[in-house]
Amino acid sequence: MTIPTSSIEQVIPGQGSMAQPETGRPAKAKRQRFRFVSNRKATTGLVILGVYVLLAIIGPWIAPYDPGARGGNLVQPPSADHWMGTTHLGQDVFSQLLVGTRSVMFVGFFAGIVATVLSVLIGVTAGYVGGKTDEGLSALSNVFLVIPALPLIIIITSTLENAEDWLIALVIGLTSWSWNARVLRAQTLSLRRRDFVEASRASGERTWRVIGFELLPNLTAVIASGFVGTVIFAVLSEITLAFIGVTSNTTWNWGTILFWAQGQQALAQSAWWWFVPAGLAIALLGTALSLINFGIDEFVSPRLRSAGKTRIKTTSGRTVRMRIGFTPVLSNSPEPHTRARPVPGVDPHGATPVVRKEVAP
Amino acid sequence: MKYFLQRLAFYLFTAWAAITLNFFIPRMIPGDPVQALVTKYQGQLSSKAIESLYVLFGLDKEAGIWDEYVSYWKQLLSGDLGLSFTFFPTPVSEIISESLPWTLLLVGITTVISFFLGTGLGVLAGWRRGSWTDGLLPVTTFLSSVPYFWLGIIAIYLLTGPDSFFPSSGGFDSGLVPAWDQYFVPSAIQHSLLPALTILISSVSGWILSMRNMMVTVSSEDYITVAHAKGLSDRRVALSYAARNALLPNVSGFALSLGFIVGGTLLVEIVFSYPGVGFALFQALGASDYPLMQGVFLIITISVLVANLLADIAYLLLDPRTRKEG
Numbered sequence: 001m002t003i004p005t006s007s008i009e010q011v012i013p014g015q016g017s018m019a020q021p022e023t024g025r026p027a028k029a030k031r032q033r034f035r036f037v038s039n040r041k042a043t044t045g046l047v048i049l050g051v052y053v054l055l056a057i058i059g060p061w062i063a064p065y066d067p068g069a070r071g072g073n074l075v076q077p078p079s080a081d082h083w084m085g086t087t088h089l090g091q092d093v094f095s096q097l098l099v100g101t102r103s104v105m106f107v108g109f110f111a112g113i114v115a116t117v118l119s120v121l122i123g124v125t126a127g128y129v130g131g132k133t134d135e136g137l138s139a140l141s142n143v144f145l146v147i148p149a150l151p152l153i154i155i156i157t158s159t160l161e162n163a164e165d166w167l168i169a170l171v172i173g174l175t176s177w178s179w180n181a182r183v184l185r186a187q188t189l190s191l192r193r194r195d196f197v198e199a200s201r202a203s204g205e206r207t208w209r210v211i212g213f214e215l216l217p218n219l220t221a222v223i224a225s226g227f228v229g230t231v232i233f234a235v236l237s238e239i240t241l242a243f244i245g246v247t248s249n250t251t252w253n254w255g256t257i258l259f260w261a262q263g264q265q266a267l268a269q270s271a272w273w274w275f276v277p278a279g280l281a282i283a284l285l286g287t288a289l290s291l292i293n294f295g296i297d298e299f300v301s302p303r304l305r306s307a308g309k310t311r312i313k314t315t316s317g318r319t320v321r322m323r324i325g326f327t328p329v330l331s332n333s334p335e336p337h338t339r340a341r342p343v344p345g346v347d348p349h350g351a352t353p354v355v356r357k358e359v360a361p
Numbered sequence: 362m363k364y365f366l367q368r369l370a371f372y373l374f375t376a377w378a379a380i381t382l383n384f385f386i387p388r389m390i391p392g393d394p395v396q397a398l399v400t401k402y403q404g405q406l407s408s409k410a411i412e413s414l415y416v417l418f419g420l421d422k423e424a425g426i427w428d429e430y431v432s433y434w435k436q437l438l439s440g441d442l443g444l445s446f447t448f449f450p451t452p453v454s455e456i457i458s459e460s461l462p463w464t465l466l467l468v469g470i471t472t473v474i475s476f477f478l479g480t481g482l483g484v485l486a487g488w489r490r491g492s493w494t495d496g497l498l499p500v501t502t503f504l505s506s507v508p509y510f511w512l513g514i515i516a517i518y519l520l521t522g523p524d525s526f527f528p529s530s531g532g533f534d535s536g537l538v539p540a541w542d543q544y545f546v547p548s549a550i551q552h553s554l555l556p557a558l559t560i561l562i563s564s565v566s567g568w569i570l571s572m573r574n575m576m577v578t579v580s581s582e583d584y585i586t587v588a589h590a591k592g593l594s595d596r597r598v599a600l601s602y603a604a605r606n607a608l609l610p611n612v613s614g615f616a617l618s619l620g621f622i623v624g625g626t627l628l629v630e631i632v633f634s635y636p637g638v639g640f641a642l643f644q645a646l647g648a649s650d651y652p653l654m655q656g657v658f659l660i661i662t663i664s665v666l667v668a669n670l671l672a673d674i675a676y677l678l679l680d681p682r683t684r685k686e687g
Binding site: 139142143145146147148149150151152154155156158159179232233236239240243244245246258261262267270272275276278279282283284285286287289290291294297301 | 371372374375378379382383386387502503505506507508510511514515517518529574578617619620621623624625627628631632642643646647649651654655657658661662665666669
């Protein structure tokens, strides 16, 4: 009853052809950890995310107005007083955006944590224990995977009247763990047969210790990318819920802004300042999180990096495109293909092109 | 064949799980929603309708939970999803059967187009790694992070207007009656262009990315090197050797991500007031119309399951390994 896992197994790094050499000295591992930060995509993503987290913390304090306070200027375009204009009640859109950041970030991270914990528990257990437990847990996660998550979340939250943020986050977390659990299960299956796991089992380690100290450290990248993916999904879901008016409109988030903009005919009034900033804020946050995920992906499987320059010019003036797994062979050109010079004193016709110590001057 | 039967059994199991979930969710509603409705529609509800509502909401106090479950299934199998409150007294099944074709045509066609377009572009981006196609990646990342419904709002804002070709809402001109004739069909197509474009733009990027990554992974396999060494043309190696193998995970990914895509497209329908299932759900939400909500959830789930089954059949045809008996 399992869906063919080829999709996951093939994209999971550390398996098959993507397996990384397991011999790594601690010093090297440390250097690689820093290499993640040196990845340009990951750094950009982390910086943007940092700004959002900062705004989530200080947003309500630095907001120039009370987001719900009505003012005299109705539906005004951006001005010095109101940087992002005002709503139909004269509320300041910029303040609403700032105050709403906290709710969005909270729901995103809380749901991400819930889903990640669940997926680790279910995925790793299924992969490590195997047998009937695996079949049961896999069937469970496949069911959750196939049932459309967003309609389910909408139905559940609509029955909870005026749900608080943490409850919404809980519902999102409880319904969106399945994909990560599947990926983790596939990865655990491959790790389980590696020598170091076998060795620790043979030396009589307890199951929880093997999982906690041998498996989990090797799953860090997969868990992290799953977490980031869930945060994106949770943020989009929360905003969607607020936009269609399922959740209470007493707390501000970006979806609430869009809800009022849509409901009060912001489009018909050409009040672009009302709905554009919130959407851009969502898109920028999503992009930052995706960039972090790309950084993780490229960190564990360097091949996915967008290659810099792949076209090279040979000395004969031809262009060759380098491709992974394919070394260009340049034929029929009288010129030498490399810039290396023949070592003087070596007969190029008689000797192998290895530089020998005794003949070098 | 064994594989196919296994999949079928799994989907039947999932359908059962979804229906059971649908049975339990309304039991979490605090208070007595039926009584509230009875007072709202005073005298309009027949005693039979009230009884059916009590079964749907699980407020049938005398019956045990098991009896409730059995009678819920009986109702469901006879096609009775209850009465809608919003469009009282229309049965939910009637509303859904009216709105489902709209959604199936819009979402179905655009999803398939988006899959093929994205996969094609992904082949290109993965094979020509390091050329201009790498510039596609940041753009697609940004587009896939934009919520579907916001893109819809922007599209309405920028592209519609009093003298624009694109209508801003609805599924057809208000003066027309749905029928397969030369007046209605062009109008329906014209109304669906903008929603379709919105879905296409925000969903295509996911396929581009996953296909690109699979192409990059596949193109370092030995059989690709062998194909190059044999002197086959670049195009042939890219399409018949690399893309063919990279496609398989994307097809199974297609099946798995359908649930997510459908969720997003429902929102597009809401923004465009498109007369599909998503818009029905939106109207149901506004009026706390629980029977309609549940009916919509059920029909969406079942459609996704059927689409998954179709994707599995496609996988079966593409990958000879799954056809092996054993």
